[in-house]
Amino acid sequence: MGIGSWLGLWFGLSLPAILAMYLLKRKFIDTRVPSHLLWQRVLKNLEANRPWQKLRNRLLLWLQLLAAALLVLALMKPFWWAADGGKEHVVLLADTSGSMSTLTGAAGSSSADRLEQIKQEMKDYIKREAKNSEITVLSMNAEPNVIISREKDRSRVNEAIDSVEAYFGKAAYDETLSLASALTRDEKGAEVVVFTDGQWRGNPSSIPFRAPVRVISLESAKGMNLTVQQFGVKEEPSGMTAVAVVKNNSEAAKPAEVNMYGDGKLLKTATAEMKAGASATLTFKGLPEAGVYKAELDGKDDYMADNSAYAFSRRADTARILLMTRGNLFLEKGLQLTGAEVVKMSLPETAEGAAANPLSKAPLPENKPDLVVIDGTLPSFAAQGEWKKLLDSTPVWTLGGEGKKVAVNGAQPKLASHPANQYMSYNGIYIGSVIDRKLPEWASPIVSIEDHPAVIAGSANGEPRLSYLFNLQETDFPLSSEFPIAVHDAVSWLTGSGGKSLGRYTAGTRIEIPLAADIVSARWVAKDGMAKERKVPNLEAEAGEKGINVLQQVPPVPGLYAFEQVNAAGKKLEYLAESAADPYESQWSKDSGKLAEIGKGDSAGEAAGAARQASASDDREGNRSKVPLTTPLAVLVLLVILAEWGVYQRGRSI
Structure with missing residues (x-):
C-alpha cells in the first residue's frame, strides 16, 4: 500500500476538534434533590457550565471520529500495488529499417x-x-504497414510479431508514427x-500524440561496418576501369579488402587501411569487358546489406548489329540512330565480284552480334558451316532479295498488331511490288498489300525473325518520316533478349520499366548478392486492369535482380537492376538525437506530452500498477455518516 498525497494530513486537525467539542460541551446530569425546584435548576446550570469534564463512552463520538479519520485517509490518496493488466489498447511500433538487420554478436558471427x-x-x-x-502491431516499410489490429489472441499476436522483417529501402518513419497517433x-x-x-530519421516532434508514448531502445554496441559507398565503370583505351569508394562507418580502424568481379568471375583484388569514419578510393584498371561488374567487400561484418555494389557496362546496353549489305546508306544510318553498334560487312554487287572475293572464307565476327541484318539476297556462305550456326542462333532481319515479284502498284498496306509495327501506318508510302515467296513455317504476315504478304515475322530455333518482302531501293520508304x-521498332523487337540494364536504385523505389507490346507476364528474379543468399x-510484377503496370517497385532485399518479361510466344525479355540498401541505415557514427522527441508533438502539446509520459512512468513500477483507494474510502465515510444519523435519531445523543 502507498500514499499518493501527504497533504491530506492537514484534515487530521478535525480529530482533536471533535474531542474538544465533547470536552467543552454543556452536559446535564440528572440529580435527585429532596427540596425546592428552584435550587435544582440553579445546580444544573452550574454543573453544565463546568469545562474539561471527563469524556464518557458515547457511540456518536466514536462514529464522528471514525468519519473524520476516513476523510483524512481519503484526502491522502492511498493506493494498492496490484498486478498490471495494461492499457485497453496498446499499439506496438517496430522499427524495421535496414539497420535492424545488424548482428548483435561479434562481427561475422551467426x-x-x-x-x-x-x-x-x-x-x-x-x-x-x-x-x-488489445494489441496492434505496426512496422515501417516504404509505407506504414499494419501487421495485426486490435487483437487479444496472444498466439496470433506472437505470429504477427514473428512475421516482421527488415526493410532495406527508405523506411516511413514519420508516416508510421503518424498512423500510431491516429489510431490512438x-x-x-x-x-x-x-x-x-x-537510429531514427524524420521529424517526430511534429507528430502530436494524445496517448502516452513510451520508447524502448536497444542497448547494443554499434559493431563493425564497412560500406561500398560508390561504384562505377568506364571504358578506356587500355580496357575497362572500375572505381569503388569504401567507407568505414565503425568506431574502430579496420582494413578493407575489395574483390572485383566481372560477370561472376573474380578479376582483381585491392586493399586499403581504413581509419574510423574514413573513406578510401580503390581503382581497378585494365579490366576485361563484361556486362555486369561487382565490387564486394571480402569477409563479413555486422551489417551485410551494403557490402557490395554493381555497375553495368555501357556495351551491355548497346546492341551489336552486323549489317551485310551491298550498299544502303539509309538503312545504315537508320540502324545507327537506334544507338546500336553497327558493323558493316560489304557484299559483292555482282556474281563476278563474288567469284573474285569468296566470302565463304570470311572469318566470323570476334564478338557475337545481337542482330544480323541482311540487305538483299542472302549470301551463299550464310547457308553453310559456322556462318549458318551463327545465323541459326542469332536474330535475323532480311530485306528484299531475289524471287518472282507481284505488282501491288502502291496500294495501302494493311497492318496486323505486332511490336515491329506498333507505331507505323505506312500512309503515303509507295511500294510498287512485293516478292511472291512461299512463307516459311515460322512466318506470319504482319503487313499485307492486296492480300500479298509484305512483311513477315516469327520465331525460328527460339530466335526472332523479321523479313521485308520488298527491296528498299525500289520504294520511297527510306524517304518517309516513318x-x-x-527501323527502331524492328531493332527493339529483334534484340529484346539482350542484357539490358535499368541501373541502381534504392530498395522499394518505384521505377518505370519499358514493356514489350505483347507481354503476358513479368516477374523479378534474384540473380546475385544478398537477395540470392537469402x-x-x-516476385510477380504488379498488374492492373490493362495488364502489367509500367511503374514497378524495386524488390526490398538488396542484390542484383532481373525483371523478366514473357510474351505470348514464350520469348523472354530481361532487364537487369540493382536494389541497394538505404545509405542512411549504415551511418552508425551519427546519433540522430531524435528519440527524445517522439511523443512530444508540437510546441503547444509538448508540456502535456511530457506530463503524460511522466504520469505513465510514475504510475508503474516493474510489472505493478497503482489501484486508487479514494473511492472506496469515500463510500465508507458515507456509510459511517448514515450510521451516525441513525444513532442520533434513536435519541442516544448528548
Whole structure:
C-alpha cells in the first residue's frame, strides 16, 4: 500500500476538534434533590457550565471520529500495488529499417540480429505490461504497414510479431508514427510503445500524440561496418576501369579488402587501411569487358546489406548489329540512330565480284552480334558451316532479295498488331511490288498489300525473325518520316533478349520499366548478392486492369535482380537492376538525437506530452500498477455518516 498525497494530513486537525467539542460541551446530569425546584435548576446550570469534564463512552463520538479519520485517509490518496493488466489498447511500433538487420554478436558471427532482439522485447512487454490489452502491431516499410489490429489472441499476436522483417529501402518513419497517433487519438485507455535500435530519421516532434508514448531502445554496441559507398565503370583505351569508394562507418580502424568481379568471375583484388569514419578510393584498371561488374567487400561484418555494389557496362546496353549489305546508306544510318553498334560487312554487287572475293572464307565476327541484318539476297556462305550456326542462333532481319515479284502498284498496306509495327501506318508510302515467296513455317504476315504478304515475322530455333518482302531501293520508304521509326521498332523487337540494364536504385523505389507490346507476364528474379543468399522468391510484377503496370517497385532485399518479361510466344525479355540498401541505415557514427522527441508533438502539446509520459512512468513500477483507494474510502465515510444519523435519531445523543 502507498500514499499518493501527504497533504491530506492537514484534515487530521478535525480529530482533536471533535474531542474538544465533547470536552467543552454543556452536559446535564440528572440529580435527585429532596427540596425546592428552584435550587435544582440553579445546580444544573452550574454543573453544565463546568469545562474539561471527563469524556464518557458515547457511540456518536466514536462514529464522528471514525468519519473524520476516513476523510483524512481519503484526502491522502492511498493506493494498492496490484498486478498490471495494461492499457485497453496498446499499439506496438517496430522499427524495421535496414539497420535492424545488424548482428548483435561479434562481427561475422551467426548470432541473431537486432530485429530478433526487438521481437523478443515486444513479446516480453506484452506478457509483462499488456496482459489484457488489445494489441496492434505496426512496422515501417516504404509505407506504414499494419501487421495485426486490435487483437487479444496472444498466439496470433506472437505470429504477427514473428512475421516482421527488415526493410532495406527508405523506411516511413514519420508516416508510421503518424498512423500510431491516429489510431490512438480518440481513445482514453490507449498507449503507444516504440521499439527501436536508437537510429531514427524524420521529424517526430511534429507528430502530436494524445496517448502516452513510451520508447524502448536497444542497448547494443554499434559493431563493425564497412560500406561500398560508390561504384562505377568506364571504358578506356587500355580496357575497362572500375572505381569503388569504401567507407568505414565503425568506431574502430579496420582494413578493407575489395574483390572485383566481372560477370561472376573474380578479376582483381585491392586493399586499403581504413581509419574510423574514413573513406578510401580503390581503382581497378585494365579490366576485361563484361556486362555486369561487382565490387564486394571480402569477409563479413555486422551489417551485410551494403557490402557490395554493381555497375553495368555501357556495351551491355548497346546492341551489336552486323549489317551485310551491298550498299544502303539509309538503312545504315537508320540502324545507327537506334544507338546500336553497327558493323558493316560489304557484299559483292555482282556474281563476278563474288567469284573474285569468296566470302565463304570470311572469318566470323570476334564478338557475337545481337542482330544480323541482311540487305538483299542472302549470301551463299550464310547457308553453310559456322556462318549458318551463327545465323541459326542469332536474330535475323532480311530485306528484299531475289524471287518472282507481284505488282501491288502502291496500294495501302494493311497492318496486323505486332511490336515491329506498333507505331507505323505506312500512309503515303509507295511500294510498287512485293516478292511472291512461299512463307516459311515460322512466318506470319504482319503487313499485307492486296492480300500479298509484305512483311513477315516469327520465331525460328527460339530466335526472332523479321523479313521485308520488298527491296528498299525500289520504294520511297527510306524517304518517309516513318522509316527511322520502323527501323527502331524492328531493332527493339529483334534484340529484346539482350542484357539490358535499368541501373541502381534504392530498395522499394518505384521505377518505370519499358514493356514489350505483347507481354503476358513479368516477374523479378534474384540473380546475385544478398537477395540470392537469402533465397528471395520470384516476385510477380504488379498488374492492373490493362495488364502489367509500367511503374514497378524495386524488390526490398538488396542484390542484383532481373525483371523478366514473357510474351505470348514464350520469348523472354530481361532487364537487369540493382536494389541497394538505404545509405542512411549504415551511418552508425551519427546519433540522430531524435528519440527524445517522439511523443512530444508540437510546441503547444509538448508540456502535456511530457506530463503524460511522466504520469505513465510514475504510475508503474516493474510489472505493478497503482489501484486508487479514494473511492472506496469515500463510500465508507458515507456509510459511517448514515450510521451516525441513525444513532442520533434513536435519541442516544448528548
